Amino acid sequence: MTMHPGERKKVFVKTYGCQMNVYDSGRMQDALENDGYQNTEVLEEADLVLLNTCHIREKAAEKVYSEIGRLKKLKEQRSATNRPMTIGVTGCVAQAEGSEILKRAPAVDLVAGPQTYHNLAGIVRRAELGERVVETEFEIEEKFRQLATATPKQTRSRGVAAFLTVQEGCDKFCTFCVVPYTRGAEVSRPVSQIMDEARKMVAAGVREITLLGQNVNAWHGLGADGREWRLGELLRELATVDGLERLRYTTSHPVDMDRGLIEAHRELDCLMPYLHLPVQAGSDRILKAMNRHHTIDDYRHVIGMVREVRPDIAISGDFIVGFPGESDEDFEATLDLVREIGYASAFSFKYSTRPGTPGADMENQVPEPVKGERLQRLQALLNEQQEAFNRDCIGQEMVILLEKPGRKQDQLIGRSPYLQSVIVDSSLGVPGDMVHVRITGAAPNSLSAKPV
Numbered sequence: 316m317t318m319h320p321g322e323r324k325k326v327f328v329k330t331y332g333c334q335m336n337v338y339d340s341g342r343m344q345d346a347l348e349n350d351g352y353q354n355t356e357v358l359e360e361a362d363l364v365l366l367n368t369c370h371i372r373e374k375a376a377e378k379v380y381s382e383i384g385r386l387k388k389l390k391e392q393r394s395a396t397n398r399p400m401t402i403g404v405t406g407c408v409a410q411a412e413g414s415e416i417l418k419r420a421p422a423v424d425l426v427a428g429p430q431t432y433h434n435l436a437g438i439v440r441r442a443e444l445g446e447r448v449v450e451t452e453f454e455i456e457e458k459f460r461q462l463a464t465a466t467p468k469q470t471r472s473r474g475v476a477a478f479l480t481v482q483e484g485c486d487k488f489c490t491f492c493v494v495p496y497t498r499g500a501e502v503s504r505p506v507s508q509i510m511d512e513a514r515k516m517v518a519a520g521v522r523e524i525t526l527l528g529q530n531v532n533a534w535h536g537l538g539a540d541g542r543e544w545r546l547g548e549l550l551r552e553l554a555t556v557d558g559l560e561r562l563r564y565t566t567s568h569p570v571d572m573d574r575g576l577i578e579a580h581r582e583l584d585c586l587m588p589y590l591h592l593p594v595q596a597g598s599d600r601i602l603k604a605m606n607r608h609h610t611i612d613d614y615r616h617v618i619g620m621v622r623e624v625r626p627d628i629a630i631s632g633d634f635i636v637g638f639p640g641e642s643d644e645d646f647e648a649t650l651d652l653v654r655e656i657g658y659a660s661a662f663s664f665k666y667s668t669r670p671g672t673p674g675a676d677m678e679n680q681v682p683e684p685v686k687g688e689r690l691q692r693l694q695a696l697l698n699e700q701q702e703a704f705n706r707d708c709i710g711q712e713m714v715i716l717l718e719k720p721g722r723k724q725d726q727l728i729g730r731s732p733y734l735q736s737v738i739v740d741s742s743l744g745v746p747g748d749m750v751h752v753r754i755t756g757a758a759p760n761s762l763s764a765k766p767v
């Protein structure tokens with residue numbers, strides 16, 4: 316492989332983990348493109364490979380090292396040519412493990428934590444000159460300022476439904492979670508930056524924006540009226556952007572579901588009837604050990620208020636089974652809560668011990684087989700609920716946002732207000748169109764529909 320004069324270097328980015336990483340990867344690609352790189356989907360032709368990693372559970376973190384093992388072989392083949400391959404680890408594993416990565420995986424040339432991406436081009440240049448770079452400073456305000464440097468063409472490539480980061484980090488310190496350590500303290504992006512990015516996105520064809528934050532409903536900022544705004548006010552302001560059809564936000568914490576945000580669900584037609592509100596566990600004892608700052612009753616109360624203003628709202632959640640000290644009784648309480656609330660969708664995980672978190676040092680760790688059995692039972696129930704929710708949609712009329720081509724040639728995939736994938740005939744329109752349909756079929760993970 317040789318580099319031809321005038322040819323641009325190519326970057327391949329592989330993303331692990333949450334939507335925040337998906338968003339960050341996109342902005343990293345934009346920044347590198349503005350610095351002379353070209354994006355590629357073909358790993359073998361990449362001059363720079365970035366693994367944007369996740370540290371949330373052990374499995375996620377370990378995946379990175381097996382991927383580096385594969386990349387090492389590719390890099391060795393390339394070293395015989397005049398076109399070396401630079402390997403970088405970014406994201407939360409980079410932040411958590413820092414220089415340890417360089418020791419454990421000598422093939423890695425650079426390590427850059429999530430709050431350093433505004434310097435990414437410089438970091439990459441140093442690595443290309445032979446330095447083994449480790450950057451793990453927290454400079455989130457700088458990062459936020461630099462996020463909006465995308466060109467209109469780059470923004471268009473984000474599709475018709477896209478993410479916009481409004482908040483990063485976490486001050487809650489749940490005892491199972493690495494996020495406060497990998498993403499740092501809670502920081503909100505200023506209103507003006509958010510509005511600028513939203514307008515640019517809409518001008519480039521985005522119709523649905525999902526506001527992102529590890530604690531999105533803890534967002535706050537100085538509003539245009541000189542008052543301190545919370546997420547409800549920000550949503551109201553975004554709702555005034557012409558051409559922006561739909562708003563969503565994720566992920567929320569129950570203690571930050573304030574009245575203003577709940578009322579926004581009543582007032583704003585463009586705010587979609589979907590709420591991802593993790594509860595993690597169904598027993599007060601475990602919630603306390605998790606340092607969640609609320610009880611099951613508080614959670615019930617919030618869900619009740621949200622359902623009062625928006626009766627059709629789809630509730631989604633996250634659950635952890637096998638947190639240290641979780642008894643059979645505690646776990647049954649989780650199943651009871653799930654039956655009581657009724658989830659349209661949910662994510663559930665076995666508790667994974669994360670080094671450096673208080674949970675790792677707790678006694679009464681739950682044996683793996685017990686975790687496995689509990690997870691199976693919980694997932695069976697959640698799947699049942701999701702299927703029932705989808706089935707109940709049959710016969711309903713709804714407006715969907717056409718998003719992308721389907722698996723079959725004559726199909727398009729749209730998104731329902733409740734975040735379900737809806738398969739329709741491609742003659743219905745083009746991505747970006749809002750179309751009125753009637754739901755005619757339901758599968759566990761998608762719906763099908765006909766125009767009305």
Ligand code: 5AD
Nearest residue numbers: 491492593633634635664665666667
């Ligand atoms: N083990 C298992 N699941 C976890 N989560 C966060 N930390 C852990 C952990 N140590 C889950 C929580 C969170 C979601 C993003 O990941 O349910 O809401």
Ligand code: SF4
Nearest residue numbers: 332333369370371407
């Ligand atoms: Fe994973 Fe959390 Fe980092 Fe997202 S913020 S990539 S979920 S560790």
